[in-house]
Each structure stands twice: as structure tokens, then as C-alpha cells.
Amino acid sequence: MKLSLLFFIVGLLLVLLQTTFLHLLPLGPIVPDLILVLCVYWGLYYPNVAAVLGSFALGYSVDVLSSPILGLNAFAMSLVFLAVYLSSRSIWLHNPLISAIVVFLASLVKGAALVLVWAVFLSMEGLWTGAARYIIMEALVAAFLAPFVFALLRRGQSYLEQIRVTAE
Amino acid sequence: MLAFLRKNQVLVSSGFCVLLSLYILTAAARGQLKQDPVGPILLWLMRPLQIGAQAATGWIKEIDQRYATVAGFRAENERLRKRIQELEVERSKLLEAGATNRRLQQLLEFRSHLPSGSITASIIANSASSWFKTCLLDKGSADGVRKGMAVVTPLGVVGQVVSATSHSAKVLLVTDSNSGVDVLVQRTRARGIISGSLDNVTIMKYVKRSEDIQEGDRLVTSGLDGVFPKGLMVGTAVKVRKQNLGLFQYVEVMPAVVSSQTEEVLVVNGEPNQAKN
Numbered sequence: 001m002k003l004s005l006l007f008f009i010v011g012l013l014l015v016l017l018q019t020t021f022l023h024l025l026p027l028g029p030i031v032p033d034l035i036l037v038l039c040v041y042w043g044l045y046y047p048n049v050a051a052v053l054g055s056f057a058l059g060y061s062v063d064v065l066s067s068p069i070l071g072l073n074a075f076a077m078s079l080v081f082l083a084v085y086l087s088s089r090s091i092w093l094h095n096p097l098i099s100a101i102v103v104f105l106a107s108l109v110k111g112a113a114l115v116l117v118w119a120v121f122l123s124m125e126g127l128w129t130g131a132a133r134y135i136i137m138e139a140l141v142a143a144f145l146a147p148f149v150f151a152l153l154r155r156g157q158s159y160l161e162q163i164r165v166t167a168e
Numbered sequence: 169m170l171a172f173l174r175k176n177q178v179l180v181s182s183g184f185c186v187l188l189s190l191y192i193l194t195a196a197a198r199g200q201l202k203q204d205p206v207g208p209i210l211l212w213l214m215r216p217l218q219i220g221a222q223a224a225t226g227w228i229k230e231i232d233q234r235y236a237t238v239a240g241f242r243a244e245n246e247r248l249r250k251r252i253q254e255l256e257v258e259r260s261k262l263l264e265a266g267a268t269n270r271r272l273q274q275l276l277e278f279r280s281h282l283p284s285g286s287i288t289a290s291i292i293a294n295s296a297s298s299w300f301k302t303c304l305l306d307k308g309s310a311d312g313v314r315k316g317m318a319v320v321t322p323l324g325v326v327g328q329v330v331s332a333t334s335h336s337a338k339v340l341l342v343t344d345s346n347s348g349v350d351v352l353v354q355r356t357r358a359r360g361i362i363s364g365s366l367d368n369v370t371i372m373k374y375v376k377r378s379e380d381i382q383e384g385d386r387l388v389t390s391g392l393d394g395v396f397p398k399g400l401m402v403g404t405a406v407k408v409r410k411q412n413l414g415l416f417q418y419v420e421v422m423p424a425v426v427s428s429q430t431e432e433v434l435v436v437n438g439e440p441n442q443a444k445n
Binding site: 012018020021023029031035047052056062065069070071072073074082085117121130131133134137 | 177178179181182183185186188189190191192193194195196197201204206207210211214217218221222224225228229293294295296297298299300302304330338340344345346365366367368428
């Protein structure tokens with residue numbers, strides 16, 4: 001329960017960060033997608049129904065705050081969670097580089113899902129050329145940040161688990 | 169059946185969420201999603217946090233600027249440095265007050281040229297995604313902001329309100345790839361549509377090859393789309409190219425308003441042929 005609450009607060013904080021402070025970073029039009037990193041973390045280390053709903057809710061929050069059409073990011077984040085969850089049994093995360101690679105690939109899945117849905121619902125000229133650059137840049141930034149975010153989340157998770165064990 | 173569901177609950181719930189989001193997406197794209205029950209609550213929850221965070225962001229920017237200013241005076245003695253710091257703080261406050269005063273005066277003056285009932289609002293948050301160019305305003309339907317209203321500044325067009333809750337509104341910026349503003353070349357009255365693109369370049373579409381358009385031409389709203397009042401500045405043509413094939417010219421546009429540097433805006437009801445400028 002405490003862990004779910006922690007993740008809820010972290011999710012809310014990340015949404016807030018993405019709409020405000022992260023725009024201060026000198027990355028041009030790219031906003032670091034920490035929400036994606038959190039969804040990947042859930043898919044790998046915390047795969048339960050609460051995490052599934054959390055991924056959906058975070059994507060939906062991004063839709064409410066930023067997207068011109070509801071459901072776009074909710075779909076992408078749910079798909080990312082599902083993809084990470086399905087492949088988590090064959091991934092052994094033993095160093096930060098692997099976590100960066102997993103987040104990079106997850107970001108590519110998210111980008112591909114967005115482009116696919118975009119092409120179907122919001123058909124637009126020149127989508128593919130622009131999208132390819134966005135997907136790669138966003139994936140690189142997310143992959144760079146992933147080891148730090150993972151380390152912070154693991155620390156928070158193990159701290160709360162320690163408290164629970166002590167209480168029991 | 170129950171045992172299967174229990175065993176694969178993560179997989180089943182994930183699949184359900186994917187399908188649910190696709191359903192929402194389809195309904196939203198077809199315009200069947202009239203009421204979003206969660207969105208207004210989330211926006212209501214986030215609004216005070218975002219206002220606070222935006223204030224903190226401004227504070228960080230100010231600290232950053234102040235540090236850069238003060239760093240140049242390190243070699244000077246303690247008394248002078250203290251005095252300079254005091255003056256710097258005072259100056260910064262006065263400059264900020266002066267700049268705010270000037271902006272609001274301009275906004276007030278500009279407001280008199282617009283259709284009646286325009287609403288002054290502040291930008292409280294930017295887009296959470298690299299894919300969309302949107303921002304959030306601190307005014308919503310309770311203040312008279314409605315979906316479809318135009319968002320402008322004295323410098324030109326910012327965008328269009330795409331959704332509004334009671335105390336906030338989401339604006340799709342002119343630079344977003346999904347936006348479209350009907351414009352005229354001020355010099356020749358050639359028409360086109362200004363839209364953003366994922367290349368982070370704003371372009372003017374559908375300008376016929378035969379039309380006269382040159383780099384540096386000012387592009388203003390035509391007023392024909394029923395959203396933006398006629399004659400508002402949208403941008404300047406910075407690159408004009410006639411490709412070997414095709415009916416239209418390629419025109420790159422520098423938007424008149426940089427949303428990241430904008431703090432206050434006016435939300436107006438852009439009925440055609442009402443603007444005076």
C-alpha cells in the first residue's frame with residue numbers, strides 16, 4: 001500500500017516536472033520522458049495490476065494536460081508496460097547500461113505506437129521524417145536518464161520494503 | 169476461467185487498458201467523447217501545483233540570471249559588492265515591475281482593438297510531451313473561456329483553445345503540427361494555411377506556385393476560419409522555395425510569438441471581420 005502510494009506521488013511529481021521544470025533544460029523541443037522510464041520500471045520490477053493502472057493513468061494525465069486528442073499517450077504507455085512486462089522474463093538487469101538499453105527500446109515502442117495511432121487518427125503530411133528524429137532523440141534522452149531514475153526508485157522501494165519487514 | 173484470470177491478471181489488465189485507451193482514442197477522434205470525467209479533476213488537482221512550480225521556475229531563472237550578473241563583480245571589495253547586490257535586487261524588481269507594467273499596458277491597448285469580451289490569462293504550464301506544442305492557461309470556462317476561442321498577444325497569434333475546464337484551458341499552439349491558421353500574405357493577399365511540423369519548423373501550406381511571396385513577407389490572419397480575428401500577425405516568411413514538381417510552393421515561417429517567452433495572453437472570440445486592426 002505504502003509502495004503504491006509512493007509510486008502515485010512519484011508519478012504525479014513526474015507529470016508536474018514534465019510540464020514545468022524540465023522545460024528549463026537546454027534540449028530544444030525534447031522534453032525528457034521520465035513517465036516512460038517509470039512505466040518501464042514498473043514493468044520490470046513491480047508488475048502488478050496497480051502498476052498497469054498506473055501506466056494507463058500516467059499516459060491519460062499526459063493526454064489531459066498536453067495532447068490534442070485523449071487516449072493517445074494512455075495507449076502508448078499501456079503498450080509500453082505490456083511490452084516490457086512480456087519481455088521482462090528474458091531480461092536480466094545487472095547493470096545501468098542494460099537498463100538504458102531497455103528504456104531506449106521501450107521509447108522506440110512508444111514512438112512507433114504514437115506514430116501508428118497518429119497516422120490513423122490524425123493523418124498528417126511529412127509525419128514519418130519528423131517523427132523519426134523525435135523518436136530517436138527522445139529515446140536517447142530517456143535512456144541517458146534511466147539509470148539515475150531506476151537507482152532512485154529502487155532506493156525508495158527497498159527503503160519502504162525494509163520498513164515493512166521491520167514492522168512485521 | 170477464474171483461475172486463469174487470477175494467474176494472468178497483469179496480462180489481462182494490461183490488454184484491457186490497451187483496448188480501453190484505443191476505445192477512448194477512437195471516441196475522441198470521432199468527437200463522440202463529449203464529457204471527460206477524469207480530465208477536469210486532474211486539471212483541478214494539478215493547477216495549484218503547476219502555478220507553484222511555474223513560480224519556482226521563474227525564481228530559478230531569476231537566480232540563474234542574478235548569479236551571472238553578480239559573478240562579474242567578485243573582484244570588487246565587500247562594501248561595493250553588497251551595495252551592488254542590493255541595487256541589483258532592487259533593479260531586478262523594478263525592471264520586472266516595469267516589464268510587467270509595459271506588457272499589461274500593451275495588452276490593454278491591444279484588447280481595445282479586439283472583439284469585445286476578450287479575457288486576460290496567464291500561461292501556467294507547457295506541454296508534457298515533445299510531440300505536442302500546447303500550453304495551459306489559468307483561466308477556464310468559469311471565466312468565459314470556451315473551446316475554439318483564439319489566443320493572442322499584441323505580437324500576434326499564439327494558438328487556439330482546444331479544451332477548457334472551469335479554471336484552466338488547454339491551448340494548441342500555432343507551431344503544433346495539428347494546428348492550422350488561415351492566413352494572407354499582407355503584401356499580395358495570397359492565401360495559405362500556417363501549421364507546425366514535427367521537424368520543429370512552422371510552414372505555410374497550399375501557396376500556389378503562381379502566387380507572389382517573398383522572404384520577409386508578413387503573414388496575417390485572414391479571418392475566414394472564424395477562429396482568429398482578421399489582420400493579426402502570425403509570422404514572417406523566412407524561406408520560400410519553388411520545388412521542381414507540385415502545385416504549391418514551400419514556405420517556411422518564423423512565428424511572431426515565441427510561446428516560451430510569453431507570460432500573459434488574451435483569449436478572444438474570433439468571429440470573422442470583427443477585428444479593427
